[in-house]
Amino acid sequence: MSAAFIAPQPTPGDFVLATGRTAVILNANARRVTPAVRAEVQRVAPDADVFYTRSLEEAAFVTRRVADAGYGFVFTGGGDGTVVNTLDQIMRRLDETSAEHCPKFGILKLGTGNAVADFFGAGDFRDDLLKARTAPIKPLYLMDVADACRTPFFGFGWDAFILNNYEQMKRAAEHSALTRAMFKNVMGYLIAGVGKSVPELVVRQPSWQIRVTNTGSTGFRLDADGQVVERFAPGAVVYQGGARLGCFGTTPFYGFKFRILPFADRTPGMFHFRVLDFHPVAAVARLPQAWQGRLEHSRLFDFQLTACKVEIDGQAPLQIGGDAQGERDLIEAVVVERPIPCLQLS
Numbered sequence: 648m649s650a651a652f653i654a655p656q657p658t659p660g661d662f663v664l665a666t667g668r669t670a671v672i673l674n675a676n677a678r679r680v681t682p683a684v685r686a687e688v689q690r691v692a693p694d695a696d697v698f699y700t701r702s703l704e705e706a707a708f709v710t711r712r713v714a715d716a717g718y719g720f721v722f723t724g725g726g727d728g729t730v731v732n733t734l735d736q737i738m739r740r741l742d743e744t745s746a747e748h749c750p751k752f753g754i755l756k757l758g759t760g761n762a763v764a765d766f767f768g769a770g771d772f773r774d775d776l777l778k779a780r781t782a783p784i785k786p787l788y789l790m791d792v793a794d795a796c797r798t799p800f801f802g803f804g805w806d807a808f809i810l811n812n813y814e815q816m817k818r819a820a821e822h823s824a825l826t827r828a829m830f831k832n833v834m835g836y837l838i839a840g841v842g843k844s845v846p847e848l849v850v851r852q853p854s855w856q857i858r859v860t861n862t863g864s865t866g867f868r869l870d871a872d873g874q875v876v877e878r879f880a881p882g883a884v885v886y887q888g889g890a891r892l893g894c895f896g897t898t899p900f901y902g903f904k905f906r907i908l909p910f911a912d913r914t915p916g917m918f919h920f921r922v923l924d925f926h927p928v929a930a931v932a933r934l935p936q937a938w939q940g941r942l943e944h945s946r947l948f949d950f951q952l953t954a955c956k957v958e959i960d961g962q963a964p965l966q967i968g969g970d971a972q973g974e975r976d977l978i979e980a981v982v983v984e985r986p987i988p989c990l991q992l993s
Contacts, residue, residue, distance in 0.1 A: 662747065662748065662749035663747050663748045663749070664719075664751060664784075664988055665717055665749060667717065668719060669692060669720040669721075669779060670697075670720070670722070670750075671688060671695050671698065671776070672698045672710070672723045672729075672733050673688070673697070673699055673724055673729075673755075674699075674700060674701075674725025674728075674729040674757075675701045676701055676725075677757060678759075679725070679758065680699070680725050684772070685697075685699070687772075688776065691777060692777075695722075700729075703732070710733055710737045711736070713737060714740035714746070715744070718750045720751050720752075720990075721752050722754075722755055722775075724756065724757035724764070726758030727758055727763055730754055730758070730763045730764070730968070731799070731968030731970075734787075734789065734797065734987060735789070735797040737750075738789070750988075751784060751989070752987055752990065753767075753775060753778075753779060753989070753992065754766075756771075757772060760969055761902065762898065762900040762901055762969065763898060766799075766899065766900055766912075767785060767989055767992050768993030770992065778990065782990040782991055783990075784988045784991070785989055786986035786988060787897070787898070787987045787988075787989045788982050788986045788987075789982075789986075790897060790981065791980065791983050793978070795967055796968070797983055798968040799897045799898040800898055800908070800968065800969075801896075801965070801968060801972075802892065802895060802965075803894075803957075803963040803965045803966075804853070804855065804892040804963050805853075806901065806966055807963075807965050807966040808853070808964055810966045810969065810971060854889050854891050854924070855891075855961055856887075856959075857886070857890045857958065858958045859884065859922075859956070859957050860882065860883070860885070860955060860958075861879045861885050861952055862979070863952055863955065864954075865880060865881070866950060866951060867950065867951045867952075868885065868949065869910060869949040871943045871949075873949075875951075885950055885952070886922055886950070890922050891923055891924050892923040892924075893923075894908060894920070894921050895919070895920050895980060897911050897917075898911050898912060899911045899919075902969060904938075906937075906940030907937065908921060909941075910949060917951045917952060917953055918953075918980070920949070920950040920955065921947070921948070921950075922948040922950075924948075925947070929944065954980065954981035954982065956977070956978070956979045957977070957978040957980075958977055959978070961976060962976050
């Protein structure tokens with residue numbers, strides 16, 4: 648077994664951190680962004696400019712305005728989809744204008760799964776807003792998914808299938824306060840995943856043949872402890888075979904602190920790519936270990952890469968940042984060179 652290898656960190660020019668005003672961008676449609684929460688945001692951060700968006704068009708307008716205005720701090724919340732869209736749109740605008748200054752980003756825990764918020768230790772949004780000028784900076788690398796957006800996590804196969812079921816069941820649960828509350832926590836996700844999706848997956852047995860090519864710098868295959876066991880030159884095929892789930896991330900969580908990608912933030916400038924190709928019942932049996940980032944199976948394969956191309960034999964459902972994105976037979980992803988400065992809130 649090879650010793651652990653830490654790839655050299657990329658050395659792009661760092662952003663100059665902007666100073667000054669604070670902007671808060673929240674999804675007005677998010678169930679946790681209630682009138683009471685809005686009032687508390689205004690009370691805790693009276694000098695902040697607060698923007699509430701109700702559509703992707705409004706979000707595009709607001710993020711463009713915020714990027715151009717040179718805010719020192721930008722807080723966002725309302726679910727992983729809102730967070731990912733805000734980061735993606737602002738960073739793209741800064742690239743378009745060749746801006747050297749970049750705000751510090753704070754991720755508020757105001758969604759359902761809160762994968763990105765949990766990565767940065769978010770807690771009570773009131774406390775976190777007050778930490779803007781004292782919290783240390785932690786870099787966040789995003790992956791640019793071709794024809795889509797920049798995101799810290801995405802996946803195809805099982806996870807997108809379960810996500811679609813979860814969203815459908817969550818919408819159906821809106822008719823009563825009891826079921827609505829249930830689908831705002833991990834219980835609802837487990838009901839959608841284990842109660843509904845697993846029986847469907849057992850019957851349908853969806854699986855795809857994939858070919859994964861390393862399109863970046865030297866890549867690595869890891870063992871269950873995260874030790875490097877194989878290296879891949881640029882252009883090499885790193886995996887070819889069956890896949891029921893393929894997930895990618897520079898952050899370890901998939902919502903509700905589900906540590907599906909335990910090596911995601913181990914090496915700056917690289918993402919963790921994981922392939923699972925075993926029966927869904929075997930996955931359920933290992934769910935506690937998977938949740939804690941200790942999943943082991945002979946048909947589980949882990950890689951660290953800076954870029955890759957995934958060719959899929961057939962159409963596989965895709966999710967990006969927790970939002971369904973239809974089906975794809977080709978996925979290309981590359982780590983964006985310059986990381987985003989984010990506030991480590993705990």
